[in-house]
Amino acid sequence: MSTSFGRTNGRSVIMHKSGKTAVTMVATAAAGKTAMSLKKQEEDVSRIVSRMIAKGHALLGADATEKLMQLEPKVVKVEVAVREEQDAAIGITSPHTDRHRELLAQLRLILHETEDTLDKVVTRHRQIVSLPASTNPFHEQSWAKKKLGSVFHTVSGGTGTEIKKLGRSIDQVRSVIDRVHEGMAALEDEGKLPTDRRTTGVPPAKVFGRFVDCERIVAMLHRTVGYEDQQGPGCCPYSVVGVYGARGYGKTTLAQLVYARIDEAGYFDLAMWVHVSRDFAAVYDVFADMMKAATGRAPCSHHDSSTMQRSLEKELGGKRVFLVLDLDDVRGNDGTNERLRRILAPLEFCERDSKVLVTSRTVDALLVLGAPKARCVPVPELAEDVFLQLFLHYALQGSVDERDRGILEVIGADIAKNLKRSPLAAKTVGEKLRTNKSIEFWRSVQGALPN
Template structure:
C-alpha cells in the first residue's frame, strides 16, 4: 500500500487514542486494572516453556444435580400441560394440544449450566428413556427459523431441507417429532420481561413441540429464573445451579492448572499451595477455573503464580477472563478478537479459522521462513489450550472439528475488538400471513474492518456495507431463498470495497454470475461462493479471476454447475494454497502451484498439463487427495514421478481406476507396476482403492518395503479383482477399520488374528468368499451384507463353526439383521465404571 498523508496519519492517531480511551473505560466499568495503575506486563520468564496440551474436560460435583433433573424428566405425574396458545383454535377439539413439561436450570454465566445439561443428555441417550434427545443453543439474539432448523437437524442428524417460509419449516419439524417421546434441551435462553416481541418468539419456538408423544420433556437453561417461568416452567421445577464445594472446586481447578505440568517436587508443593489461594478467589466458577487454570498451566513459574494470587483481578469471573486474555501473545489476542464477528455459539471449524487468519495477515512477521498457516495453527492451539476456544461435543454437532466461544468470552471478544469487528444478525418477522426479513437497525461503524452478515439483503449491501471503505472481511452467511446475490450488487461492492482480503458468500439454490470487476480486488486472498444444497446451483466466473495474484483460498462448496472459461490459466495464481470443492476438469499445469495444500481431486488425462507428474512438486499437500484416471498412467516410472511418498502432510488417499472387464494381461501388468510406484507417505492414515485390477498387490502393502504407510488405521478396497487380497502384515499393524466391497477374492487375507488393533470389519457384495478366517479378539463391529449366501447362512446358524468365530464381537450384523453374541451378554452383565 502507498504511504499515509499527514491528514490520514492524524486520523489514524485519533483512532488509536479513541481505542485506548474506550479500553480504559472498559477497565473502569468492569472494575479491572489497566496499564496505567498496575503493572500487568508479562514477567521476563513468562514466555519460557509454554505448553499447549489441552487437558481433557472434567465434570465433577454435579452427580446430585444430574440425579434430581433426571428424576424430574422421568416423572410421569403432570407430564404435560395444556397449550394455552392453541386452546381456542378451531382445530383444538380434534388435536392433542398438550405441551411437554418444562424443567429449568438457572445460574450466572460460567456456572456450568450448559455442561450440566449435556451431562443429562449423555445419561438419557445411554438410558434410552426418550426416543430422541436434542440439544439446541438459543442465545440472546435468536431467530425462530434458526432454532427450528437446529431442532430439525438435531431430530434427524441430517441437514435441514431448505424451505421458503417458517410455516413449512415448522410443519417439517412437527413431522419429525410426531409419535416420538423426546427430550429437548434449550440452552442459554435469555429473557427481558419488557420485551413483548421476545416473549412471543419464545412461545413460538415451543409451538411445534406439541407433536411429540406424552412424556416428552423440555429442559431449559438460563441465567435468570424469569426466563424459565416465561416459558412455562413451574416454580418447583426451576433448579438453581448449586455452588461446588470448596474441595471439589479445588480439584477441578487443579485439573486444569496442573495437567501435564512437570516441575521439581519442591516447586510442585509451593505451586499447590498457591493454587489453593487462587481457587478461593475464583468463587466457584467452573469457567474461571478452566480459563485461569489453563493460563497458569502454560507458565508453571512460582513468581508468576504468586503475582497472580496477590493481584485483585481474579476476584470475579469477567476479571479472571480479562486477566487471562492479557497474558496471551499479541497476535493470539488479535485472532481471538476476530472471532467476535461470528454469532454466539456458532460452530467454528479449525481449518476454516486458520485459513481466515492467514488470509488476514495475522501471522507474526518475525516468523519469516515459517508457513503462515502453520503459525496460525499454533495460535489456534494456544486458544484451545487456554480454553478461549472450546471443543464442541461431537454428538450435538455435525462438524467433526468444531469449536465454540463461550458467551462470556464472546462478550470479552466484543469489547477488545472494538469497532474493528461487527456482526449483523437479521431476523425473520411475521406480518399477517407473510414473513419478511428485518433490516439492520444498528449503525455499522464506518471504520469497521471485519463484517459478518447473517442474511443477505440488497439494500443492506448497497446502502450500508458498500460505504465501508476500510473493510477487509465480508462474510454473507445466507442469501434469501431463491434470491441469490444480484450481479449489479456485486459490481457495486467490487467497485467500492477495494481493500477486501476475505469475501465469503453462502447462498441457497440459485444462479450467481460474478462480474469481471472482481479483478479490481487486488488484495483478495480468500474467495468462497458456497451453497448448502447444490442440486440447482450455478456459478459463472469471469476470466479476471486469474488476475488476483494474492489469492490463497478458492472454495466453491457444493456448487453443482460451475462455468469458468479461463481455468486453463489457473496456474497464474501462484500463491494459491487451497482449492476446495472446485470441479474443474480442465485445470492444466497445476504442478506450477507449488504452495498448494488442499487439492481434493486430481484427474489424470492423456493431455498436455494433465499428466500424473503434475503432482511431483506439490509436496505441501495435506489432508485428503483423490487421484482419478489411473488407467491413463502407463508405467511404474510415470507413477514414481507423482512423488507421493514425499507428501508427508497427506492423511487420506484415494486411488481410482476405471473398471474394464475386458482388460488383457498386459494391462493388468501395467496396473501392477503403477500401484507399486504409488507408494504413499509414512504418516498416511486412510487408504481407499477403487477398481484395481492388477495381478498382485505392491510390496509396500505386503510388509516387504522400507517405505509405505506405518500408521494406517483405515483400509477400504472397492471392486478390486485380484484373486487374493493383500497380506495384512506390518503394513496394517495399526489398522482399526477394514472395509471390502465387491472384491472377487476367494478368501480373506491370512493371519487376520494378528491385526490386534482392528475394531471394525465390513464385507459387502463379496460373492466368492465362503468362509471366515480366525478374527482378531480386538474386533468390536462386524457387518456382512449382500455376499455369498452360504457364508451369510453360516453366520446366522447357531453352533456353526463360522458362527462361533463371531461370538467375541459385541456388534455383528448379517444383511441388516443383528446377531446375538456372547459378547453382548458379557458386556451387559459387567458393572458400569463409575
C-alpha cells in the same frame, strides 16, 4: 480516566479522555513502544483480562467481574483469529486480521493502565491494614479488616479523603470495564469479531461435582407430574424443567451430563440439543437447528418458518422427545418472549411425556417457556474442595516439576479463594497459570490479589 469505543476512518478505536483533552489511541508500533515495554507489547490481552478477573472477584463486585469473564473468551477468539488468519473454521481473512491486530494493541494499552490503577488501590489498602488504629485513616480498626469491595460501598459509612480517593479509582476501573465490554459486544453484533461457537450436547472430558445434581434433574425429567398428568384432548404432551444461574457457573455442563444420561437410558425416542443465541432474530433459525438435530440433515434453505414448523411437527409427531434448549443469555422482551414460546410449538404433536430441559441465566425465560417454579432449579455452588480440584485441574495440566507441585498447590489454593467458586473463572485463570508453572510466577499472581 474514562474510555469509550469510537470510530475513526471506519476503524474501531478506543478513546481515552482525561479532563478536557481527548486522545485517540491509534495503536501504531511507535506509539506502542513509547507506552509500554516490549514484553507488554507481546503479552496476550487475554492474560491481562485473566489477571484482572483474579483481582476483581474480591475488589470490583459481581457485575464488573462478570463483564470481564464475558470479555475474556471474546479476546481469546480475536487472538486465535490473528494467529490463524487462514483458518476456514473461524472464517477470518487477512483484511479482518489487520483490524483485529490493531484492536488487540489498543486493548493492551488501556487494560494495562486500568490494571495499574487497580494494583495501586490494592497496595494502598494493604498499607492501611498494617497501620495502627490510632493512625488508620478509616478511624475504626474493624474497617481495615473488611473486604475491599465493602469498604468502598456507598453505605459503608467511610470518612475522609482516603476513602473518596480510592473509591474514585475503583469507579474508574469499573467504567473502563463497562465501556470495553460494551464496545466489544457492539463489534460482535456488527459481525466484526469472531462469533461465539455453539454449544453441543457433549460434556467436558473431566467434570467435577455435578453428578448428584445430574441425577436430581434426570429424576425430575422421568417423573410424571404437572402437564402430563392431565387427561383428555388438548392437554400438553410435554413438560419443562429449567436450570438457571449466572454465566460460567456450570449450567451448560450440567445440562450436557443430563443429556448424556437421558440418551443412554433409551427412555425417549429422540433426543435433541439446540443452542439458542442471545440475539436470535428469527424462529426459523432455531427450527432449522431442531430439524437438523432430529434428522441429522440440514433443512432446505428456501423454506420459511411456517413451512419449517409444519415439517418439524410431522417429524416429531408420535415420538417421545427430549429437547434441550441452551439459551445463550437470551434477553427477555415482548418480541423475544413471543419467539421463545413459538419454539416449542412443534412439540404439541409429540408423544405424551415428552420433556424439555432449558438452561438460562434468569428464571424469567424459564417461566416464559412454561416451566413451573417448582421445576426451575438454580445451579448449586460447587463445594470449596471440589472447586479447588477443578481449578488445579486447569492450572496444573501437563508436566509439572514434582518438587514444585506441593508448593504450587498451596499457592493455587490461595488464588482459588478469590474466584468465588466460578467454574469459568477457574478455567480462565487456571489456564493462564498453566502457561508458566514456575513458583515465582504463581507467587506474583498471588501477591497481586487483594487480601
